[in-house]
Amino acid sequence: MKFRASELPLTPLSLKDTISIRTGDWKYVEPFYEEKLSPCISACPVGTDVTSCIALLAKEEFQEAAKLWKESNPFPGVCGRVCPRFCERECLRQHLGGSITIHLLERFIGDLNVDIQNKSQKTGKKMAVIGSGPAGLSCAYHLSRKGYKVTLFEKEKLLGGLLRAIPSYRLPPQIVDKEIEGILKQGIDIEINKESGKDFSLEELKQQFDAICIATGLKERKLNIRGTELFNVWSGREFLKLNNDIQNKKITVIGGGDTAIDAARVALRKGSEVFVFYRRRREDMPANPYEVEEAIEEGVNIKYLSEPLRIEKCSSFLRLFLKKKADENSEFFIDTDGVVMAVGEEREMLNNEIKDTFLCGDILTQKGTVSHAIGSGKETASLIHKYFFGEETSITLPAVVESEDLNLDYFKEEYPPEEKKRDMSQRIKDFDEIYQGLTREEVIIKEATRCFGCGKCSGCDNCYVFCPDAAIFKQDGKYIIDYDHCKGCGICMEECPRGVISMRRTEK
């Protein structure tokens, strides 16, 4: 090859540096940063940004954590105590030491009693919310925070609906009082002792308000057997409201839901001997499994696969006849001083033809948990806002992090702290709360820092450090991918502990 440079076709000639050569342009896949939904958020009926709140707790920014929590859920103190913990069932920490005890962190947040300000602009719209259970309160709260003038109607003297039926050993009433107070501070008018259909009609409300939201919940289901009208035969809710002493009595509960277990444990605490009859198996019980376990621990006798037939009045007691499930010839009876029928709830027939009327809570969803009610209230508030102002409230949700998205090599196996629990011999004597929550130190040092923060970038620099092509750089605290030099090897995605980086096909 004997020729002059000027005669050559373009030869490799270095003039600046090889950075100008786009070594990444042959890739067919490329990484991108995509924060994802953590499984806990995805599972939460309220959709609370759990991981962000926990990250704030870990940084000891308690006020901020509480404010962020209350942006979506004004009831952390309540939910931290009574929610069935859908989040914890999905928590990916369970593969490395045990799920984060999110309910305890939530409870901690609730007990901080942090108020949040309502800085909304007035919309000029007036809303009536009927029913002050968790759904109605949540809906009123969120509407108020969107700038609506809300009036809340409650048939009872006390606000709270079914929250008031939860025994105080699970949910002390002052917790409910405090959080309702926080909700009312958003600027909500209340009308107590006002029952729809009795004290006012929907049509009347329609005259005064731009729209109505009905959150009156479900009514208790009745058993269609003989003897339910007898004295000392109560529905679950009736029994839980009773103030009378039932010491040294024998109480029989029919049912297997939360109300049945609540009734049984209340009766026990009042000094009675308690039997629960449930028509299916233990694993079929809708009640929280850990509460069933505690009830048994405390001395509640539970019999499964038993169906009630009738109740008969004997001289000074009642005789409840039952049979074994699917066995017609197995009739047996139990003599008892009282029968509690906690056999679930059902929807009332409702005239929802009225214009500008919305529903939320159990009446709409029939999900039956406080958390679902709160979530439904929030969702309906958004829906109402969209109805009036057409504002887009639904967004495309990001993907949910799955366990294979994480890189567990970057986390240590760590166990949750054990929550202090009152001793059995003590706790069955009174109605004081059983669980004691976590201390400040347990929250910061152990539990909050144990959270993986699935799907959220923590700025750990792994992508930046591991990129073999130096194609990731940092700018204003963010990572930027230099696609001209990224070859799509996927190492950043692999090494991201939290599943924040995804791969996509390149457009060619």
Next chain:
Amino acid sequence: MKKLLTGNYAASYGAILSRAEVISAYPITPQTQIVEKLSTMVAEGKLDAEFINVESERSALAVCMGASATGARAFTATSAQGLALMHELLHWAAGARLPLVLVNVNRAMAPGWTVWCDENDSLSQRDTGWIQLYCESNQEVLDTVIQAYKIAEKTMLPVMICMDGIFLSHTQEVVDLPEQEKVDRFLSPYKPPFSLDTSSPHALGSLTPPHVYFEFRYKLQQAMDEAQAEIEKTGKEFGNTFGRDYGLLDEYLLNEAEIIIVALGTVCGTCRVAIDRLNEKGNKVGMLRIRTFRPLPKKKIIESLKDVKKVIIIDRNISYGHHGILHEEIKSAFYRKLNIPLFGFIAGLGGRDITPEDIEQMVNYTLKHEESDTDILWWGVNK
């Protein structure tokens, strides 16, 4: 047919046109595209070859060696740490006299982690018994792959073709793709003198006590010596067929030069431009590109450099504790033959650029000095 190709794809087409039968490699930047292209061609049925995926470069070379021992034409490619991982088998392949072709895309050795170019990776495999050919352009990469099979199969020595990573591997140039028919005429199918066959099992590379081992090594060196002529002959023959001549060395404006730059790889392209500029100003500078590093064509080098006043060596590499590797080679070639001052520059390690201005300044330094001030003339390093 002319195509705009990167150095990597030029290597792939070289292997395709040479009808490589077994290809095995492990991905490593900046080499990956070479075998990616080949695997695509195999997958699409456009190349009749076995593409064998492996878990490491060491296995890739082992696969190629096994294939070659059965009489197949084998091809692999790698870079830097990948070549280092092959080290043990590099010795084995040469000792077993397997005519493999390996393309090494030169990349600096880590750490610090890098994907950019210098030549320490292949130059530090100098003594493994492989023929080493260094390319300057993408056309040369393609042409050299085809020639390499011919040289390898003639000498029964493995050939390593080296190209500068990123500079060639990722830069597109116009490359003339020879017609398959012509290539087939130039490079006939590999007919091994012996091969492994399941119907007549043999073991290769078995125990060699002192009374035979020595002779194997003597023959290996003999083959290396003879390879010089073979490389030259093949390059000429290639020129006759395809119109592009290649030799052991590549001379640029040597005749009247007083200062000659000796280098290898892509820096030579930059040298041509710098030399043109220098000579326009009345200087007399030329270049000797070392295309064939092993076997080192010592006689030819002496012949080319015997009349010059000073020799500049640009090394994009270093033998730690000594100086540039090419510098050392030239110095040893000179022993008791030539007594010309050598100016050994070390430049461009880890992909740092060497521009025409850099080379002009190196020449200016050389013009002003009778002898080099130091053993190593570090160029562009922040000390």
